[in-house]
Amino acid sequence: MKLVVFGASGRIGTELVRQGVAAGHTITAVVREGSSLQVALPELRLVAARAGVTGGLVDVVTADVMDPQAIAPVLEGHDAVLSALGPRPSGLSTVLTDGAQSILQAMGESEVRRFLVVSVAGIHSTGDDPYTKYVVKPILQRILRESFADARRMEAVVGASELDWTIVCPPRLTNGAAKGTFRSNTEGTVRGGFSMTRADVATYLLGAIDNADLIRKTVLIAN
16 A cells, blocks of 8 residues: 655654565555654565565655645655554644644545544543543543644544544553554453553554555553
């Protein structure tokens, strides 16, 4: 498939690019001005060679995700769009919401329908055990108040879209090696799922692209 990855210079985005190439996809990696891929193109060529893939593997595009007119031409001819944008670590944040609004508008103009976007599990509590729901989550929501508010607004924006979206919500992210196994739940939280490697998040996203059961669903995931 031909995939567009926003947030390609971030940690989940880097994994999406690397794993996407290894799976034989053609990737258009969108980065903001002043950023670059965290994985070298020669390394990606080696990954592709090992996977038996040749030609047109990665196209790095510098564009402002907040400008739908700038990114709409980038999306044309692609099968799916994946957003690995992350919220600001502190202070007022609108990155997720503004990014999703811009991407959705650009997708409408470019006639690409499949959209997968990373959110956060912390804003969901259905299915939590009492300790997590009444002790852990309230503390997190105070500490991460602005970024959680941004994630909620983003999910509302995406959920109102008529495109074929999937919102993917991992818990605390780690940089460890991929574990290769994960759990998911479209009806509530993943019990005991307190962390997940970024590599496994990328694996889940790539595997979810052609899963029709996840269209217009919010899914919580964890190792």
